[in-house]
Amino acid sequence: MPVTPEVRGLLNMLAMADAGPIDSQSPAEVRENYARLTAMMTREDVAAVVDRTVPGPAGDVPVRVYTPRDDGSNGSAPSGVRPVLVYFHGGGWTIGSVETHDNTCRSLANGSGAVVVSVEYRLAPEHPCPAALEDCEAAVRWVAANAGELGADAGRLAVGGDSAGGNLAALIAQRLRDGGPPIRFQLLVYPVTDLTLSHPSIDENAEGYFLEKATMLWFGRHYLTGSPIDDPADPLVSPLHAPLEALAGLPPALVVTAEYDPLRDEGEAYAAKLREAGVEATATRYDGVIHGFFQLPDVIPEGKVALDEACTALRVALA
Numbered sequence: 270m271p272v273t274p275e276v277r278g279l280l281n282m283l284a285m286a287d288a289g290p291i292d293s294q295s296p297a298e299v300r301e302n303y304a305r306l307t308a309m310m311t312r313e314d315v316a317a318v319v320d321r322t323v324p325g326p327a328g329d330v331p332v333r334v335y336t337p338r339d340d341g342s343n344g345s346a347p348s349g350v351r352p353v354l355v356y357f358h359g360g361g362w363t364i365g366s367v368e369t370h371d372n373t374c375r376s377l378a379n380g381s382g383a384v385v386v387s388v389e390y391r392l393a394p395e396h397p398c399p400a401a402l403e404d405c406e407a408a409v410r411w412v413a414a415n416a417g418e419l420g421a422d423a424g425r426l427a428v429g430g431d432s433a434g435g436n437l438a439a440l441i442a443q444r445l446r447d448g449g450p451p452i453r454f455q456l457l458v459y460p461v462t463d464l465t466l467s468h469p470s471i472d473e474n475a476e477g478y479f480l481e482k483a484t485m486l487w488f489g490r491h492y493l494t495g496s497p498i499d500d501p502a503d504p505l506v507s508p509l510h511a512p513l514e515a516l517a518g519l520p521p522a523l524v525v526t527a528e529y530d531p532l533r534d535e536g537e538a539y540a541a542k543l544r545e546a547g548v549e550a551t552a553t554r555y556d557g558v559i560h561g562f563f564q565l566p567d568v569i570p571e572g573k574v575a576l577d578e579a580c581t582a583l584r585v586a587l588a
Contacts, residue, residue, distance in 0.1 A: 272478075272529055273557040275569050280559070283479065291487045296394060300364040310372040311567050313379055314338065320367075323411040326403045327396075331389035333367040334419055335378040352383040352425035352587035353416055354456070355409050357441075359432030359564075361488025362393050362401050373431070373564050373576075380580030383587060384421040386412050390437070398496040398506060405437045406444060413450030425587040427454035427520075429579075431563055432480075432532065433488070435460025439508040439539065442519050454586035455522040456579055458563045459532050460539065462509035464489050464501035468534035478529040480560035485531060509539045516546035523582045524552045525575050530560040553578060 272280070288294060288302055317336040322329035337351070354377060358370040367374075367387040378385040390404035409428060416423035430438040435457040442455050466485055475482035493499060493506070504511040524540040526533045533554065540552035555562065555571045563579075566572035 270528070270557045272559065273569070273571070276529070276557065276559055276562070279565070279568055280477070280479065291481075291484050296363050296392075296491065300366075303360065303364045304366070304369055307369040307372070307564065309567075310565065312372045313375040315375050315378050318375075323408055325407040327391070327400070330404045330408055331367070332408055333371070333374070333387045333389070335374050335385040335387070336420065337378040337382055337384070350417075350422045351420060352381070352427065352453075352583070353386060353412060353419065353421035353423070354378075354381065354383045354427045354429055354583060355386045355388065355405075355412050357388055357390065357405050357428070357430035357434035357437040359430065359434045359458075360392075361484070362398070362433045362436075362492040363488050364392070365433075370431075370434075370564065376566070376576050377429075377580060377583070380576060381583035381587070383425075383427070383583055384419050386419070394491040394494060397494060398492050398498055401433075402437055402440055402444075405441055409441055409445065409452075410450060423450065424453075426450060426452055427456060427583060427587060428452055429454075429456030429458070430460070431458035432560065433461055434458075435536075436462065436506075436508065440505070442522075443504075443508060443511055443515055446515075446518055452520045454520050454583060456583065457522055457536065457539070458525045458575075458579070459527055459530050459560055460508075460524065460536050461532060462507060462539040463535040464493075464507045466501075466531075468538065470534040471531045474529050474531045474533070478531075478559045480531055482531055509535055509542060513542070513546045516543055516548060519543065519546070519548045521549035521586060522551070523579060524550060525563060525579065526552065526554045527558045527560055527562055528554060528556045529558065532560060551582070
């Protein structure tokens with residue numbers, strides 16, 4: 270199907286505000302433009318929002334903790350111990366922050382009844398791979414060890430993220446499968462799973478649909494330049510390239526994809542490979558929409574539907 274009218278309107282607006290080729294912009298400029306786009310989103314009220322830090326491998330890691338409302342709609346009991354979702358924002362490991370994803374995390378907290386811990390991991394190119402992954406792993410381990418301090422139950426722990434954050438969530442689930450705190454669920458929203466950019470949707474949706482192939486190349490270059498990992502097919506950065514035996518026993522996953530997204534095929538391929546490894550994995554493609562729709566429910570109605578699907582999946586998995 271063609272893009273929805275809401276998506277077409279958004280794309281027209283973005284085209285008028287085009288800042289030029291991505292290679293002509295600095296990370297600081299792209300971060301500022303992205304923050305400006307996400308600032309227009311409505312933010313739900315939650316019971317509490319607390320900014321704090323947790324210990325990381327290179328110093329403290331900032332996190333933002335969201336406590337959901339107790340209005341009876343999300344299955345949470347007043348003053349009860351809640352499940353917890355550790356969430357990693359998208360942005361190609363180069364842009365994005367807890368602030369750009371504040372609206373998403375508020376909606377996930379209220380909708381799922383879980384405490385949401387959003388992680389402000391270090392960004393490339395200032396901090397190339399694996400800095401982001403190390404910060405995210407440290408945050409998950411801290412949350413598991415200190416869940417009671419957050420009013421949460423470490424036995425009902427999920428990880429999640431969108432785009433590059435989905436990549437980090439998938440990798441964290443793999444890294445912690447053996448010997449790490451048990452993870453009950455993975456929420457992977459249009460995740461990056463294969464940095465080789467070799468799937469058909471990369472070229473099918475290379476231009477004109479918000480996230481472009483040139484942008485993915487720009488992100489990957491910043492993320493891997495200066496990294497000890499220089500092969501984009503390395504399973505340490507591309508979870509799709511992990512062998513089947515490394516996927517067996519992983520927690521159930523919901524993988525959300527968008528029809529007009531360069532990352533569509535690799536997300537769906539990862540869900541299929543999880544199923545091949547015996548993991549319960551649901552892949553839901555939303556037609557007529559683009560990368561980023563999950564974060565823009567005020568603009569793209571399918572974003573609200575996908576958020577509701579994610580919250581339902583979290584409630585079921587973390588019951």
